[in-house]
Amino acid sequence: MTTDAHPLDLPVGDPFGPDNLPYGLGTTVEDPDRPRIVVRYGDSVLDVGPAAEAFGSPHADLLQRPLLNPLLAAGRSVWQSVRAQLHDWLTSPAHRATAERFMRPLSEVTLRMPFEVADYVDFYASEHHATNVGRIFRPDGDALTPNWKHLPIGYHGRAGTVVVSGTPVVRPQGQRKPPHEDAPLFGPSRRLDIEAEVGFVVGAPSAQGEPVPMSGFRDHVFGVTLLNDWSARDIQAWEYVPLGPFLGKSFATSVSPWITPLDALDAARTAPPARDVPLLPYLDDAVEPEPGGIDLRITVALNGHTIAEPPFSAMYWTAAQQLAHMTVNGASLRTGDLYASGTVSGPEPAQRGSLLELTWGGKEPLELPDGTRAFLEDGDEVTLTAWAPGPAGRIGMGEVTGRIHAARR
Structure with missing residues (x-):
């Protein structure tokens, strides 16, 4: 395969240069x-x-x-x-x-989709996101649940609906119960949302019954990809008690077509937030700090307009802690397992990684050049991009994009 140009001559600091190689x-x-x-x-x-x-x-x-x-x-x-x-x-x-x-x-x-997904797990690792959600739904109660700072909360998703960037996202249908209704209704979701996340792709498997400690993170995780875990908030709100997310999440999860190797992000390592609750030994990153957090800067755009810039460095639970918790009961890893960070949000309003937070449950819609948005409308396109500090500039992450298509009746 040849070209007339010189594709090996890159400008200094190109985000997809020799320090990246996704x-x-x-x-x-x-x-x-x-x-x-x-x-x-x-x-x-x-x-x-x-x-x-x-x-x-x-x-x-x-x-x-x-x-x-x-x-x-x-x-x-x-x-x-x-x-x-x-x-x-x-x-x-x-x-x-x-x-x-x-x-x-x-x-x-x-x-194309770069790998075959084995299992998919999604976490809830941002203290800022979890606190915002708690305040929206439990304004008179505790923002965080009692277990939140003791373990990385997560749920098992549907591997078969993880799709590559650019794949249309069809508006899901399901049961939803508005507060003023006595019984649930059926129809297209009216509160379709995004979740700006970071995904981790498992390479080397593990044996069932053998937990993977935090120190095994680099031996098992191949690389990192951007991820958008689309969410139907109205379907989710009606179904999630008592067992958690189900149909409100499983209709589509979009990932970037590029997987950035872990080694490309060495210069972006950063300490996670300070722990204010003692951790059990298998999660205690003060004793076993590998590999810490990652300084990854995410941009969320809706129809080409930037609406948020969530910082991944603010995540409370690290990817190594998530891996350790996911396997501490003896659950095995399989090649192609994908686990996601959960919504990435920071402490500032412009750093919130979901419309749920950005519009405070739909009560404060976003004013954009092409109209007002509380949640996604048919035809909307969402794009996540990101970069991390590298040895000689920025390490670019492949973008992930999805456009909303009308529900199929």
Whole structure:
């Protein structure tokens, strides 16, 4: 694959430069039925499988598969080896001519769901989000539930409705009970919402019955992706007592087509917020701090207008604590497991990662250039983007976008 330009010549500080190298899956016009692993480099991609074969990589077989799962399952030593090779191929003058043969403009590639999702778990890890939600729904009670600062609260979602960025989001239908009604009604959700989140993709599996400690985070988690956990608040409000989210969440979860390796975010490590409640040993990150928080800056846009900038560094529970809690009962990890942070919100009003919070339950609608919004309307498009500090600039995260389509009757 060749181009007339020089895709290996990137401007200094390009967010998709050699310190990033996120993985995706794509097809081309010439070969639309054969997905191949690609790595983003600037505004181009490297067709990794044939490049690995040309360079004689010992991992060429893994890199020529039609999805990322075999590479995910290979484990950390292989992930690091492949990443080092990719960096060498793309930056070494000695490899320039060979690497350019396998580069292609990003605009010529159709991106697919990069991995097969095994299980999906969503957490509730932002103290600011949980506090806001508590104040909205329990204005005269405690904002946080008694267990919130003792364990990362989460729920199991539906893996089969995790979709790649750009996939239409059909407005869900279901039961909802407005306060003034004596019985529930059925119909399209009227309070369709977003949740700006960060997802973690599991690579190496674990055995059932063997908990994974926080120190095992890097051995099991391959990388990070942006995620929007769409939520039908009216359906959720009627169904969630006593067992939690169900149909109000399971209709769609959108993820970016790019997975950023954990190693690309080393410069973005940051301490989590101070703990004001003692933690049990398996969650105590004062004793076992690996890996801490991540300084990831998220932007939420609705129809092209920025409505929030949630800071991931403000999350109370870290991804390592979530992994430890998710497996402490002996639940096993599978290659392709995806777990999400829960809505990312900060302490300021402009840092809230859901319309529920931004409009305070719909009571304070947003005034946008194209109209007023309390919750999403048909035709609305939501885009999440993000970046993190890197060794020589910013590390860009692949965006995740979804447009709302009318309910199917």
